[in-house]
Amino acid sequence: MEITNQFSWMIGGPQGTGVDSSATLFIRACAVAGLNVYGKREYHSNIMGEHSYFQVRVSETPVNSHVDPVHLLATFDDETAHIHAHEVVPGGYFFYDETVTKLEKIEIHPEVKTLALPYAQILQEVAAETGQPLAKLQIMKNTIAVAASLALTGFEIKYIEKALMGIFTGSKAKLVPMNMKVAERAYQFIQENVTERFPYRITSVPGAPPRMLMNGTTAVALGKLKAGCRFQSYYPITPASDESVYLEGHPEYGVNVVQCEDEIAAMCMAVGAALTGVRAGTSSSGPGFGLKAEGLGWAGINEVPVVVLNYQRGGPSTGLPTRHEQGDLLYSIFIGHGEYPKIVLAPGDMSQCFYDAFNAFNYADRYQTPVIIVPDKALANNTASIELFDESGLRIDRGKRASDEYLAELASKPEYQGQYHRFNNSEDGISTRALPGQEHGIHWYTGDEHDTLGHITEDPETRIMMHSKRMRKLQTALKEIPQDQQYMLFGPENADYTIVTWGSCKGPILDALPILQSDGISMNVLQIRMMSPFPVDGVTRILERAKVKIGIEQNFTGQLARLVRMETGIKMDHLVTKFTGRPMSETEIVAALREIANKKTEKVVLTYGH
Amino acid sequence: MEITNQFSWMIGGPQGTGVDSSATLFIRACAVAGLNVYGKREYHSNIMGEHSYFQVRVSETPVNSHVDPVHLLATFDDETAHIHAHEVVPGGYFFYDETVTKLEKIEIHPEVKTLALPYAQILQEVAAETGQPLAKLQIMKNTIAVAASLALTGFEIKYIEKALMGIFTGSKAKLVPMNMKVAERAYQFIQENVTERFPYRITSVPGAPPRMLMNGTTAVALGKLKAGCRFQSYYPITPASDESVYLEGHPEYGVNVVQCEDEIAAMCMAVGAALTGVRAGTSSSGPGFGLKAEGLGWAGINEVPVVVLNYQRGGPSTGLPTRHEQGDLLYSIFIGHGEYPKIVLAPGDMSQCFYDAFNAFNYADRYQTPVIIVPDKALANNTASIELFDESGLRIDRGKRASDEYLAELASKPEYQGQYHRFNNSEDGISTRALPGQEHGIHWYTGDEHDTLGHITEDPETRIMMHSKRMRKLQTALKEIPQDQQYMLFGPENADYTIVTWGSCKGPILDALPILQSDGISMNVLQIRMMSPFPVDGVTRILERAKVKIGIEQNFTGQLARLVRMETGIKMDHLVTKFTGRPMSETEIVAALREIANKKTEKVVLTYGH
Amino acid sequence: MVTNMPSSTVQYKAKDYKSDVHPDWCPGCGDFGIVNCIQQAMAELQLVPSQVLMYSGVGCSSKTPHYIKTYGVHTLHGRSLPFAIGSKLANPDMHVVVAGGDGDGYGIGAGHFLNAGRRNVNLTYIVYNNEVYGLTKGQASPTLKLGMQPKSLPLPNPNDGVNPLAIAISAGYTFVARSYAFDAKHLRETLKLAIQHKGMALVDVLQPCPTYNNLHTKDWYGEEIEIEGMKYPRTYHLAEKGYDGKVQDPRNEDEIAEKKMQALAKVQAREPQIPLGVFYQIELPDFLERVKPNIPLLQQYTSAKMPIEDANHIPTTDLKDAYAEVRTDTY
């Protein structure tokens, strides 16, 4: 039986030797051919030499996750062979380099086909043919692995060329022909050496809509650019800094990206910038995010719009710094001593990363308070082919701002008395905001409790007014923010099981749903997108009519489940978690949900993957 | 009708002019006479000049809180008169300085008696009599206010002398006679000028047991000393630094107190010290506590025993830095990215501050993990007369330590292979701990996930083992820590209302209980002392049989109520909160609980006090 | 900017920079002197109040912005510099002046203090140096010398005192000066120079704290000291002794090296008197001037004023080119 356009490919090798470029080429080639792609990237906290790998899933229908079985594994080194060969399914293929890997030492299913790719030989031939020095061609081992892999599946080589043209643009365009020569050799080698037709096929999908190859950090950066964020301060940290480096690398959009001495400075600098009216943000991951606590609280009490990203990675402490986890949910919600209104958003896919980043600046401006976005590492670093962003509905909302005219009029009134009141009380909790530099807008900010002018006060009545005013903004936000930006229900309205989840777990769960459906297990999925203020009513309504409730998330303690219980009193009947630092696969989700449906297992801890 | 030994006294004046010393004298005099005392201290974030006051409650039976009505208000300045005179009850007294206060401008109940204290005149007389320069006597205005107040109540002057002897010791003892001269004049003045007998009387209580005058920072410092804490690092902050300054001021106990450049350094230095085996701690308040997040997580993943104090004050941000609040509960529990085991203790009175501080070091050593203690400002700064600490049950528990002999034996075994495994797996989650310097104990620490030697690993299986091992310690702790150190139930086993509370709120609630009892309202009180790991079973058991549940705490969002719901699913039926920065009084609690009992009000927000 | 304008153009007087808030410092606190001088300097420079952004950290000294009637931001303990830098970079049209304590700036803020030197952002940083943590009741600040024990310390100071001027010069500050809270004229003039300086200016101001620092009081600073039998005032003015810390030609590396060494020698010199004045000054491109060549839009707009939406609130940022990099139909 042949399986067309349902393919799982893996490539691995030492960090810094081209695993990522191989995957990029593979992904782009398939996407250019009209296929949907999802790529999972795994790497060590190391620059060169440690094992890394990329797993790419290809599908005609949209895919949002990876699967555990590998149909074809391509390796450059022996370590990858040792670690991953056992994952190749019977009937699958294993490509290796016989100069480094001895087949007999590899644990592999007997029905897996193996093929030694003659990397060195192909490169030598091309070098001889083109007169290029061999050393310069070494990097094209990647192209060999990808081309050989795609050749095996019957994929048309022209898409590889298209992909190369998309990758090597401008002055690098001259690299395309050389790579194509290598690719052609690899195709030829497969044609000559593989006689039995490989049952997994990839064919182009004519008329497929254009897509974007997107990871979370880029999506957030794009959302920020679109929203008009023009100031970003940061301190390098994995995986957050990719976002800032993207912005730095696109100076044509006018963002002043300042690399700071630490995350405290990054936070405070963003707030200082935001005070002047520019839309400002700062991005970090756990260790650095924690250092922003005090600045966040200051922005909260001073009602400063600022957007803070916390790309979650494996904790605690330095933990698993390049691995995946959703361990910072409760920390992100409760960060900062005392109480202040914060909006916390948790995107669940690359598109939501874009829209959440865009919306965050509107929320920040409208509610004059910090907005925290908590993507996870799987979102940040994995790659998905996604629909083009729909920009049609995007509008900029700068909230209640005091225009010069407004201030001039105010100043002409007798009540003004030389004083603009930045923090006037109001029903919705939001005051009109003037900016430094405006002629009649002089006011003050302080981290202390303050009066309407912004001067320190310890007066209990003013305290009650101010604190209540600020906290009231959460109610306003909850009322105004569109419901689908707060939570989304996927699947049937009524189902036997209701899954409650967040972040990148959404991907494998949505992919698993039809499979379980065909098992006869009816499920729907509640993705919570806004964690603070928490959509209590909506979530309660859905969970109250839910029959069996299953929490799925990637941390040890079940943080979303705990949050839901805190907010609604409703407890999950089952929990599926994983805390190995590796994201959940569709395969694992299917198995876990089957186990829950069949055996009523209360807690399933997933462990698959290296 | 006369009321004996139930007295509420207040003194106020500009900061830095003797309000605190007056209160100290008053409190000590009453305590020396065998009475119970509770003193509430209120001051601005200012060194000199802003309004401050001290309210002292005196009682024959133990008291744990202040009450709103004032029986006698003594003032030095006009501001205090303006702010507080209205609080004096009909039949009460108002002492003022007629050189600064014009009676007709003061809002005061017509039935309050007023008396101008001739501060200047008395001091002049004493100066003339003793030949001392008048300037040197100015500070004794305090003594006049206190002596006149006590004279009014019929209090025996000899206890003032005893109190002075307790305050002025050593080289300062010579100040006692001069102060007594002033006190005698004040007594004489009252006898001559007050003809109608004051209905509020204070008389000595013969045979009363010796007590200690205690505030929370001193109690914690004493607990630390007793526990053998010998290293403390800190960065100044109100109200936490009093504890460190106390330790600095008692160098005879051998604590090396290091004032650091910031709280990050303070945290890391304490951990570095703790690694060598010394019991080490660090203390701060909200803004500084937040900076300890990363160090806490590091101590968590590296299983380092360290004790961290977060004296809660008014937030958010700088907030109300010298005022009271319980706003950091959820922050303290969830601080730090990722997940690691932490023990969080919340003392509810001065004695619990001592015992919790003592026990914290045992827990830290036994569970090899950070312990966080979260007193609140009312505990830190208020003064109570308390029973002497009972030291009889106190034992030091240093947990599983690897002795030199143990290591030598280990090293002699073939399995040892030159390697001591610091982080061996174990059923209770706790490994045997060697210390740097031990001959056969070489091992490593890292903030990264690590193997049993302490070397970095990203291996998923080791990760599961290590993370589970660490988190398992919380279960062990929950099993081993005595129940009454986790939570306490006051009042009848079964009652119509069950109050759930924490921290200093316990005081006014316990004081209110008998009053409500006499109203016919039966209540019991669940004080939760250990917030993490949370005593789920015990609390659930109690709350499941509770009829009406009332949460009482001092923050905006009802953090303990939220925590209880997260942990048990049980929601409070009513909430009593306060967030003005001032602690709750017995008076307020009585009123709030009556309102709930009578009107079923869902949420009562208290606001009394300046 | 002009210092002495014809009186007809004088619009703002020192009192126009006074807010309605009453300073709550202790009687005799040096902070009073400093705030007066800031207000006077602003008046003499005729800074438009709404164009001034006064920053501070947390401490007694950091209450300053509340007493000054310009835009004022009282931030977090130790963090005034990053906040202020953010504002200045985003809106360089504002005059940004930062005030704060020595604990704030050289203790918890030391990392920012040091790293700010590398950026040369155009702002003025005034540090109130009283050798103690005033607002938290008199603990040792980083400038308190080894072994000293003001009355608020239970034990003598086990830390060395840092020399903030030496650090600033080494760290890259382009204007480094010292003055004294009660030397009004000198302080005012020094502040004016600092505000007018283009680049990162530090003014370390010796400030008596009568409440906690009983070692270096107003009297102590005012005292005459005896040197080889002669009486001299405790402090003296560098300029009057012919000292010139200003680099005349910022492209002349030799002059820079010479002036820098002169300044380092002077700030660390073992002299019985305390020198006041500008130890070092150089005019170099500031941070924004350095980044503008790479971010063309910043040449046209300040970040604060960059347009991002049209009249219908539709975002004006066109992502076409950015999308092209990731679209599968572009090759």
Place this chain on the structure above:
Amino acid sequence: MVTNMPSSTVQYKAKDYKSDVHPDWCPGCGDFGIVNCIQQAMAELQLVPSQVLMYSGVGCSSKTPHYIKTYGVHTLHGRSLPFAIGSKLANPDMHVVVAGGDGDGYGIGAGHFLNAGRRNVNLTYIVYNNEVYGLTKGQASPTLKLGMQPKSLPLPNPNDGVNPLAIAISAGYTFVARSYAFDAKHLRETLKLAIQHKGMALVDVLQPCPTYNNLHTKDWYGEEIEIEGMKYPRTYHLAEKGYDGKVQDPRNEDEIAEKKMQALAKVQAREPQIPLGVFYQIELPDFLERVKPNIPLLQQYTSAKMPIEDANHIPTTDLKDAYAEVRTDTY
């Protein structure tokens, strides 16, 4: 401590300080050279491995402790100094050596770096100076000079580079040296001096990062440069030029001032070659020596070993006197 012991007493060889963990640095990384020298220095000083506590922050360089077979603590990014200081103060019997990157030490750790100078804790701090943030993929570190653009930077560096040695000297470090990762002999000898120094020692080590820093490579450091027509090596050794940075008489304030100024001049000198060696050294009382007079128990025990319980685990601390201060029956 003795450097050259008769061979009969040699017990530890460099390899005895090698752990079983394989360094995962990039091929050609300068870190290899540094770790080798640390191990050699330890061997030559015959430090007992179990008496050594090797600290680090976070970064490529900060993986060092895992490769060294002594007690090792890999802490947090930027925080190695406070951790290490805590350990050294609590257990001064350990040799404490701290390793870390330039981003770690002079960037996020700058506040600790500066303030550590005021304490003179007896430990050795080795900074691997590669001008980049290696482990986060090559961003500018605080030592990268203005306008430079290693291949990993999208835009040229808008920050000035800090001179860590100048800062250290001004901040109070009592041993300040520079070496180079691939000048094995010099580095080893410098590390030995630093470890033997009583007080806070800084060794800034120039370290090629072949992966991200394509400006200052091993080749670049090894290159000969032309000065007025003559060829010279890029680096030279201070000691060979007769430079002596050591204060001979620490009570002689004049000598201190002179040596300090000499050092500051040297670290900032505009010379085409890069000087390596000890710029400044002085032996002064360390932090524990300063506090011991005030805390008598510390004269008897280290904090780590202070007895706190008896054989029955009853606390031995007697609070009687402390209670007396607050008891109502004491007067």
